[in-house]
Amino acid sequence: YAWGWAWAGNTPMRLWKRYTWLGGVRTPLVVHWPAGIDGSQAGAVRDQFCHAVDLAPTVLDLVGLDVPTHVDGVEQLPMDGASLAPTFDDPDAPDPRRTQYFEMLGSRAIYHDGWKATTDHVGAQLDVEVELLEGSRDFAADHWALFDLTRDFAEAHDVAAEHPDVVDELVERWWAEAGANDVLPLDDSFIGRAIALEPSPWPVGWxxxxxxxxxxxxxxxxxxxxxxxxxxxxxxxxxxxxxxxxxxxxxxxxxxxxxxxxxxxxxxxxxxxxxxxxxxxxxxxxxxxxxxxxxxxxxxxxxxxxxxxxxxxxxxxxxxxxxxxxxxxxxxxxxxxxxxxxxxxxxxxxxxxxxxxxxxxxxxxxxxxxxxxxxxxxxxxxxxxxxx
CATH class of the missing domain: 2.60.120.200 (Jelly Rolls)
Structure with missing residues (x-):
């Protein structure tokens, strides 16, 4: 459907999927567990940062299972997330994790201790987006905007000019996270990313x-x-x-x-x-x-x-x-x-x-x-x- 509906559906956040602005990554999460969560917390809202990678560790924590290091004799990659369980009954529990990087088709962002830095990159994806969306088309020229999510729910106020030291720290953290998580080299094209995908086992079957x-x-x-x-x-x-x-x-x-x-x-x-x-x-x-x-x-x-x-x-x-x-x-x-x-x-x-x-x-x-x-x-x- 038309962009207008996508933007309306994401309001007050900016843009949509394929971008690391909050319009592309912020999603509601409702936790329902009457047998395990104090009834006094029904309908309560939590402000701690969480990410999709935190869901599996949370479930394992709640059922009392350790994250397996080996499955069928094969060593497993470590889980990156942390359990959200402490936040269920304690609204003042600390954030389970302090840092999370984002990258999607060249759009980049990082969260750390309430701050979020986001690039204005517009990748070589849809021609109409390249033509009409404001932003950078060159990784070297990308502007890192800075937002204080503790005060600014929707990335409405770029405070990068007021806090250049925070921007520098977050950008450095992004590159460190990218290097540790196989994000590099950067590629902002559909075709380039599709070529890099590992195909399904051949043949799928007729x-x-x-x-x-x-x-x-x-x-x-x-x-x-x-x-x-x-x-x-x-x-x-x-x-x-x-x-x-x-x-x-x-x-x-x-x-x-x-x-x-x-x-x-x-x-x-x-x-x-x-x-x-x-x-x-x-x-x-x-x-x-x-x-x-x-x-x-x-x-x-x-x-x-x-x-x-x-x-x-x-x-x-x-x-x-x-x-x-x-x-x-x-x-x-x-x-x-x-x-x-x-x-x-x-x-x-x-x-x-x-x-x-x-x-x-x-x-x-x-x-x-x-x-x-x-x-x-x-x-x-x-x-x-x-x-x-």
Whole structure:
């Protein structure tokens, strides 16, 4: 959405994600633990500094577990955070930590003892930001603004000119933290940072089967569906008939897909940017008691989009057509794939999460990418190693 909404949502802080101004890093934290926090503290506010890295040490502290130094014989990196537990019942407890550095695509900041220094750097990311946002495009020319967060909640008053010694100290601390935490060398471009990312284990897989239960499966490890796919659900309908609920669902009504049953009828929906495309079986094709295979096949056309066919036991029962290609990613940090239930927002309004599957036993759901043939591992190794 437009910048105006991002800035309005972050008000009174400045800017948004990808920047280390408070608009990009300050987030509300609500702690709820009736069994462990004195009831007199309900609704109380804490001013101690905390960071996301403090959450895991806090949980381990509360359950009485030490941070493991080795897991399966492998030495672990140390945890950087500290427990917030002392602050739960004592509003005057000292800050668990005094210092925290920040760096995001060249935007830099550091917190220390109530002070926060932040650069005005605008990285080589979105062309419109480079064109319109005020600030430096050169690391060497970056201005470090200084804010007293004990008095200035929103980084509204730059006091760097009044406290140059504090600025110098914080900048020196930032470089020390950056050197100790593998931040360097600095790179403010999307492309440069993306190239440096460690890829997922190869290959992700062109065909996987998922069973019911458990948590969501991250989209990153699902077969790539954009070029065409098959979804196959094997289930056995109970003698009572009329099964209902989700077989598989990914995403929500902003972007996603769902295969579900309504009064025994298979339904498949693809929701593209809020526009649902639905294939629904007729009442005559409702599943009778016994074993069944429900399949969805999408065949991408060269011009983009293409037909979607819904089949029951090998026979087509409904179809639809996508007018455009599927998104490269259904969601960024979104809901993930769920089997035999859904959560959060639905993909469309024909069901309401959790929509747990009832009246049928689901053996599993297989998702297969059909645009690309799985690679020949022997051939890949021969090419990579350069010998037979």
């Amino acid at each position: 065909r996987h089967t998922y069973g019911p239960g458990g948590g969501p499966v991250a989209e990153d490890v699902l077969p790539p569906m954009g070029g065409g796919f098959r979804i196959v659900a094997d289930l056995t309908v109970a003698a009572s008939g009329a099964p209902d609920g989700v077989l598989a669902a990914l995403g929500d009504w902003s972007n996603g897909w769902a295969l579900h049953l309504t009064d025994g009828r298979p339904v498949f929906c693809v929701n593209l940017f809020g526009e649902p495309v639905v294939a629904t079986a007729d009442p005559a094709d409702a599943l009778a008691p016994g074993p069944h295979r429900i399949e969805v096949a999408y065949h991408r056309q060269r011009a983009g989009g293409g037909p979607v066919v819904l089949l029951v036991d090998g026979a087509p029962v409904a179809d639809a057509r996508l007018g455009c290609d599927l998104p490269f990613r259904w969601q960024i940090g979104g809901a993930g794939l769920r089997i035999a239930h859904d959560s959060g927002f639905p993909v469309h309004d024909a069901y309401a999460p959790p929509a747990e599957l009832r009246g049928a036993d689901l053996a599993g759901v297989t998702i297969e990418a059909t645009a690309l043939a799985p690679p020949d591992v022997r051939e890949r190794l021969r090419v990579e190693l350069g010998f037979e």
